[in-house]
Amino acid sequence: NAGVTQTPKFRVLKTGQSMTLLCAQDMNHEYMYWYRQDPGMGLRLIHYSVGEGTTAKGEVPDGYNVSRLKKQNFLLGLESAAPSQTSVYFCASSYVDRGDSPLHFGNGTRLTVT
Amino acid sequence: AQTVTQSQPEMSVQEAETVTLSCTYDTSESDYYLFWYKQPPSRQMILVIRQEAYKQQNATENRFSVNFQKAAKSFSLKISDSQLGDAAMYFCAYRRVGNQFYFGTGTSLTVIP
Numbered sequence: 298n299a300g301v302t303q304t305p306k307f308r309v310l311k312t313g314q315s316m317t318l319l320c321a322q323d324m325n326h327e328y329m330y331w332y333r334q335d336p337g338m339g340l341r342l343i344h345y346s347v348g349e350g351t352t353a354k355g356e357v358p359d360g361y362n363v364s365r366l367k368k369q370n371f372l373l374g375l376e377s378a379a380p381s382q383t384s385v386y387f388c389a390s391s392y393v394d395r396g397d398s399p400l401h402f403g404n405g406t407r408l409t410v411t
Numbered sequence: 412a413q414t415v416t417q418s419q420p421e422m423s424v425q426e427a428e429t430v431t432l433s434c435t436y437d438t439s440e441s442d443y444y445l446f447w448y449k450q451p452p453s454r455q456m457i458l459v460i461r462q463e464a465y466k467q468q469n470a471t472e473n474r475f476s477v478n479f480q481k482a483a484k485s486f487s488l489k490i491s492d493s494q495l496g497d498a499a500m501y502f503c504a505y506r507r508v509g510n511q512f513y514f515g516t517g518t519s520l521t522v523i524p
Binding site: 338339340341345355 | 415417420444446448453454455456458461463502504511512514515516517
């Protein structure tokens with residue numbers, strides 16, 4: 298049972314480079330999320346999606362873009378990486394119609410921008 | 412945006428003892444859900460326990476229990492008989508139905524042998 302799978306696990310970028318993080322879930326969840334985790338700041342929501350073809354901005358969306366072309370996939374893109382985007386990125390998913398449905402997380406991607 | 416506050420950046424507990432981690436939240440809603448997540452050094456986010464706001468009974472999961480005080484908007488996590496494997500970062504989270512999750516800044520728990 299795969300759950301939520303994120304690729305890659307680690308990545309180092311130079312300032313100005315671009316990359317895409319891939320998230321895939323096999324639980325048929327409607328909602329998918331991208332968070333970033335920084336020391337002392339908890340998890341902050343970057344973007345989220347309530348269904349295939351829809352996306353919305355979270356708390357810290359600047360510098361990121363997302364796409365959800367298929368229900369099971371949610372992609373996070375960095376067009377021009379900056380050192381401030383050095384962080385651990387988590388993808389998560391959940392059901393929408395059950396409030397007690399928890400977030401199911403991937404194992405995270407550690408991104409370093411030099 | 413909702414706010415979730417964890418006022419204890421770090422806590423420590425002796426093995427086999429009990430520790431309580433604090434969490435408060437700000438909301439004007441009456442129907443919502445609260446969660447505690449554990450993040451060990453492996454970085455994996457693990458659900459520890461959940462609580463529905465409409466339920467007065469406090470949730471329990473084996474050695475983990477919560478003290479939910481709705482009027483005070485408080486949601487503390489009690490870990491009994493602490494074990495070395497409990498050492499981790501703990502995050503409190505708030506969710507309204509059909510809405511996003513909001514996380515606190517976390518409490519780092521150290522278990523002393």
